Amino acid sequence: MTDDIVFENMVIDDTIIEEEDVEMKYYLKNKKEFEILAKEMLSGKKILFITGAGLSINSGISAYRNTKTSVWSNFITEWGTRKKFEQDPAQFWNQFWLRTHEKQEYLDALPNSGHLAISNFVEYLGSNVITQNVDALHLKAKVPLEKLVEVHGRISLYKCITKGCRFEYDETIDNIEIGDYSINGTTMKQGNLEITPPLCPECKKPILPQSLLFDENYSSHQFYNIEKAMDWIHEADIFIFIGTSFSVGITEEVICHAQGERKKMFNFNIFKETKISGLKGIVGPSEITLPLLERQLLYEAQKRNNGKKQIWYGNTIKRIVSENSILLKEAMLKNEAKASVKV
Numbered sequence: 001m002t003d004d005i006v007f008e009n010m011v012i013d014d015t016i017i018e019e020e021d022v023e024m025k026y027y028l029k030n031k032k033e034f035e036i037l038a039k040e041m042l043s044g045k046k047i048l049f050i051t052g053a054g055l056s057i058n059s060g061i062s063a064y065r066n067t068k069t070s071v072w073s074n075f076i077t078e079w080g081t082r083k084k085f086e087q088d089p090a091q092f093w094n095q096f097w098l099r100t101h102e103k104q105e106y107l108d109a110l111p112n113s114g115h116l117a118i119s120n121f122v123e124y125l126g127s128n129v130i131t132q133n134v135d136a137l138h139l140k141a142k143v144p145l146e147k148l149v150e151v152h153g154r155i156s157l158y159k160c161i162t163k164g165c166r167f168e169y170d171e172t173i174d175n176i177e178i179g180d181y182s183i184n185g186t187t188m189k190q191g192n193l194e195i196t197p198p199l200c201p202e203c204k205k206p207i208l209p210q211s212l213l214f215d216e217n218y219s220s221h222q223f224y225n226i227e228k229a230m231d232w233i234h235e236a237d238i239f240i241f242i243g244t245s246f247s248v249g250i251t252e253e254v255i256c257h258a259q260g261e262r263k264k265m266f267n268f269n270i271f272k273e274t275k276i277s278g279l280k281g282i283v284g285p286s287e288i289t290l291p292l293l294e295r296q297l298l299y300e301a302q303k304r305n306n307g308k309k310q311i312w313y314g315n316t317i318k319r320i321v322s323e324n325s326i327l328l329k330e331a332m333l334k335n336e337a338k339a340s341v342k343v
Helices: 022-029 031-041 053-059 082-087 089-100 113-125 226-235 249-261 286-304 313-342
Strands: 002-004 010-012 047-051 128-131 148-150 153-159 208-211 238-242 264-269 279-283
Touching: 022 031, 022 286, 031 238, 031 264, 031 279, 031 286, 047 113, 047 226, 047 249, 053 113, 053 286, 082 089, 113 128, 113 286, 113 313, 128 226, 148 226, 226 249, 238 249, 249 264, 264 286, 279 286, 286 313
Parallel strands: 047 128, 047 238, 128 148, 238 264, 264 279
Antiparallel strands: 002 010, 153 208
């Protein structure tokens, strides 16, 4: 028998899990990993979340890989390049971008319970988030902009690629309503929007979505904040991947650093990743497993608070994390002092 603490006042037989009790199924499946990670999160160590398309599936946004409906399989690599845009801006917008990314259902999408759990972790723990997603759902979930790097861009923002234009690298165009450029009576709400490519307000040349394309690099525009992202990667002690296929440059950077420095990595996904060494898997839909982790975190905080009932769980977590962070810093200073004495 398993005395399940997170599901308060319930005693569960591990061998009898009713199919409809999905939360319990995924909790028991990942119980050990939840406990380990929750304790790590309270330790005062710096946590970095790296999120991918899998996180947003429950919000109605197609994943890029590993699903039958993925837009990845629908010519995205061929069309998603600056070269393709330069060949014919109108075709780029009307045959590619408006069909795969900037769609009404994506603009209307709301954060799911996974996004909301991450937002709570950021508040409780002071964690940072690097997202590969361009859907702005972390912002809708109230993750502060200063705690977020949208390393692949954001829909409804735009950039110029004309040399010397201020929107080529330094600034982002944020005052354009794409529907204002519609032609032939089409609209985004009808799902058939066609446009005349919008022009840069500065240089009057056709503009691109503020999205990292396949023939661009992270340093191609300041919006992608690659320097900030790399600083966060090097500062972090624990990495938590969510819904990523590990097929882009930023995840390669994180894995390389984490393995080289022997830092801990956890992965939330619907399947277990077996090709990356040192990666602990939490298997299941992130809109279920992330809230379960939050409940485990609240339970571990209550235990460390000597079992006292707390109304403000978030404040308890913040206090515990702050105290442990101070202890970690003190230990590091002592080790540095000992090392200098030896020298």
